[in-house]
Each structure stands twice: as C-alpha cells, then as structure tokens.
Amino acid sequence: MLLVPGDPLNARRVDPHFAAQAAAARELGVAVARIDHDALTVDGVPAAADAVYRGWMMTTAQYGGFAGALGERGVALRTGPESYGAAHEFPGWYGALQSVTPESVWTTGGELRDLVAVSKQLAEGPAVLRDYVKSMKHYWDEAAYIPDVADTAAVERIGGRFLELRDDAFAGGFVVRRFEEFVGAEARTWWVGGRCVLVTPHPDTPDELPERVDLIEVEPLVADLALPFVTVDLVRRLDGAWRVVELGDGQVSDWPSSRDPKELISALFQKPQA
Incomplete structure (x- = not known):
C-alpha cells in the first residue's frame, strides 16, 4: 500500500504534490490510502502488511507516533521508526x-558556544553549516557558508542566523561540514x-x-x-x-x-x- 497526504483543502483528494504518484500506484495495482499530514491522523487507513509512505517530512518523534498509530490499525510500515531516524x-x-562524504562534526542542541567548540575540531578553513536534517543553502552567505571555522565571530554570526531561519524547525543540533x-x-x-x-x-x-x-x-x-x-x-x-x-x-x-x-x-x- 502507498500512503500519501490528503489535500489540506479537500480531505477527499490527494495532496496535489503527490497526486501523480498516487495515480501511478493505482495504475500499477497498488492500493493507495490518504492520511492527514497536519494532524498525523490515520483514520480510515485499511490494514496492510507492507506500506510505504510518500509525503512531507516528519520529525523522528512524529514518525514514531505515526508508525504506532498505523500499527494499531494493522498497518506495517516498511520503514520502521529506527530506520527512519537513521536515514533522516x-x-x-x-x-x-x-569515507565518501565531507568530514563533519556536530553538536547536541542549538547552543552557539557548542557550535564554536566543535568547529575548532575541523581546524582552520571553510565549512558548511546545517542541522541534523536540513541546510539553509538558499541563504548561502548568511546562514550556510563559513569562510573560516577559526573565525569565532563569523561562526557565531552564521550560526545565529541559521537558528533564526530554522526557528522551531531546528532539528537535533548543528552540523559543521568541511567545505569541498x-x-x-x-x-x-x-x-x-x-x-x-x-x-x-x-x-x-x-x-x-x-x-x-x-x-x-x-x-x-x-x-x-x-x-x-x-x-x-x-x-x-x-x-x-x-x-x-x-x-x-x-x-x-x-x-x-x-x-x-x-x-x-x-x-x-x-x-x-x-
């Protein structure tokens, strides 16, 4: 079964962003069920031994609750909460x-002093800032690219702007990746x-x-x-x-x-x- 978000403006339809995928699934004989992504409710979803979600991002905690609610309805997600967290x-x-990705260090939480401390582990040189889930690459100069991790003022300034932009969506902690x-x-x-x-x-x-x-x-x-x-x-x-x-x-x-x-x-x- 394929699980997709419902349209926030019409709960009887699939969210337009995922409508083509839902239509493709039906054409291929795969069952499709809608969920309410905003409320993360799964009312009306039938039981299924192998369900795959295709939809908007969830936090790891939200996904755990989502998987639990589906489990109560006899729906087994192919990706369990632990696997989701490991990938997400x-x-x-x-x-x-x-060995195949830029050297990286990270913090637990969003304290700028911790960001400054872990940045020093990369020695001098440029780096890219993100959190556990997302970067602010569309705000490259102000909230992503750190010209030199040895420049404490720059690290704090860019980290502070990153926190402003991510706001309540900030996930896990800061990640500092060596620029390549x-x-x-x-x-x-x-x-x-x-x-x-x-x-x-x-x-x-x-x-x-x-x-x-x-x-x-x-x-x-x-x-x-x-x-x-x-x-x-x-x-x-x-x-x-x-x-x-x-x-x-x-x-x-x-x-x-x-x-x-x-x-x-x-x-x-x-x-x-x-």
Whole structure:
C-alpha cells in the first residue's frame, strides 16, 4: 500500500504534490490510502502488511507516533521508526559513509558556544553549516557558508542566523561540514533494500543529470546500512571523485518533476523474481 497526504483543502483528494504518484500506484495495482499530514491522523487507513509512505517530512518523534498509530490499525510500515531516524538525521548515517562524504562534526542542541567548540575540531578553513536534517543553502552567505571555522565571530554570526531561519524547525543540533568544491549538478539515487534501483536528477535541477554516476565506492556502504528505502545525493568533487552530499529517508525525498513517477512506484513495489 502507498500512503500519501490528503489535500489540506479537500480531505477527499490527494495532496496535489503527490497526486501523480498516487495515480501511478493505482495504475500499477497498488492500493493507495490518504492520511492527514497536519494532524498525523490515520483514520480510515485499511490494514496492510507492507506500506510505504510518500509525503512531507516528519520529525523522528512524529514518525514514531505515526508508525504506532498505523500499527494499531494493522498497518506495517516498511520503514520502521529506527530506520527512519537513521536515514533522516545526519548522525544516523554519517559514520557509515564517512569515507565518501565531507568530514563533519556536530553538536547536541542549538547552543552557539557548542557550535564554536566543535568547529575548532575541523581546524582552520571553510565549512558548511546545517542541522541534523536540513541546510539553509538558499541563504548561502548568511546562514550556510563559513569562510573560516577559526573565525569565532563569523561562526557565531552564521550560526545565529541559521537558528533564526530554522526557528522551531531546528532539528537535533548543528552540523559543521568541511567545505569541498563540487562541479556540475547533483544526482539523486534511489535505494530499495540496499540496492540502487534508480538514478535521477536532483529535484532542484530536474533537467540536469550527471553522466556516468559512479557507485562503486558508495554501493557497499549503503548496503551495509541495511535501510529499507533511502535516497543518496551524489556530486563530483573538483578532482573528479564522486561524493555523498546527503542521505535521506526515501519516503520524504522529493521526486524530480522531469521524471515519470511510475518509475518510482514500480521500483518500490516490484514483485521479487521467482
């Protein structure tokens, strides 16, 4: 079964952002049920042994409650709360992919003094700031890029602005990632059961798909995480090496507008070979 958010303006319809995916699922014979994402209620969802959510982001705590409510209705989410947290929050996957992603350190909580302290672990040089879930890359100069982690005033200024922009959505703690120079567009790779099933453009650049995405180093590392459904965003570094920008839970990873959603639904619900 595919679970999708209902339209906030009409509870009898699917949220327009996910309507094409719901239609693709029905066309392929996959049952579809709507949830109220704002209230996280699951009234009317029928029992299912294998349910996959495709919808808006939830916090790890919200997802745990969501999974519990579905469980009471006899619905088993393919991605359990522990797996969701491991994919959704940066510390959950960084250790496994450390060799293929920029060096990073993080805090627990949003104290600026802690941000300054962990930044010093990267020594001098530029870095990129985010929290456990999200960056503010669209506010690059004021809330993402730190020209030099040794500049305490700059670290505090950028961290403070990041907190202002994230506000109540700030998740977990600060993450400071060593800056690496990337070239070209990102690719979004889709993994089901530890296997890459699709390579698509990143939703931010839906018409730009890098050529010859190399998964040789990444594949065994993602497989070892043993997560049911994730996305891994990859980009070339200036020296040509493929680097992991982000790993995320596939249920809340956006789909590029340039691709047919039937590709995704088919990959998620394909029947195993006899």
